[in-house]
Amino acid sequence: MDDLDKKIQEALSDQDRELMAQFEEQGLLGQLGGLFQGKMAWFSVIIFVIGTILTIIAIYAVWKFVTVDTVPAMLRWGGLAWISGTSQMMLKLWSWMRMETNRSLREIKRLELQITRLQGH
Numbered sequence: 423m424d425d426l427d428k429k430i431q432e433a434l435s436d437q438d439r440e441l442m443a444q445f446e447e448q449g450l451l452g453q454l455g456g457l458f459q460g461k462m463a464w465f466s467v468i469i470f471v472i473g474t475i476l477t478i479i480a481i482y483a484v485w486k487f488v489t490v491d492t493v494p495a496m497l498r499w500g501g502l503a504w505i506s507g508t509s510q511m512m513l514k515l516w517s518w519m520r521m522e523t524n525r526s527l528r529e530i531k532r533l534e535l536q537i538t539r540l541q542g543h
Contacts, residue, residue: 448528453521462520469513476510 448456457466483503490496 448525453525454517456524457517457520466517466520469517473510473513473517476506476513480506480510 457463480503483499483506487496487499487503490499
């Protein structure tokens with residue numbers, strides 16, 4: 423926390439501090455849990471399930487790629503591993519971008535709260 427944050431905290435009442443604590447910066451696990459709250463929670467659950475399935479498919483395809491004997495079969499299993507792995511990574515990127523969106527929204531709400539409190543004083 424820098425000096426400006428300390429000055430803001432000192433200027434707030436106890437009730438304001440409690441309200442501001444709801445909008446404090448979250449850790450990684452808190453942000454991950456935030457994906458499963460709100461209006462987009464159902465979509466995050468679907469993305470999580472699909473990502474898990476794609477990971478299992480990718481691992482199985484890599485195993486089959488290593489164990490098959492013919493080149494055409496290796497190409498098929500390698501292609502499946504690449505496609506499912508890449509798709510799973512895209513879903514993870516969507517989740518990370520959603521976490522950053524939630525973080526930005528939380529900060530905007532915090533600023534709105536501070537502006538509202540300043541107008542009231």
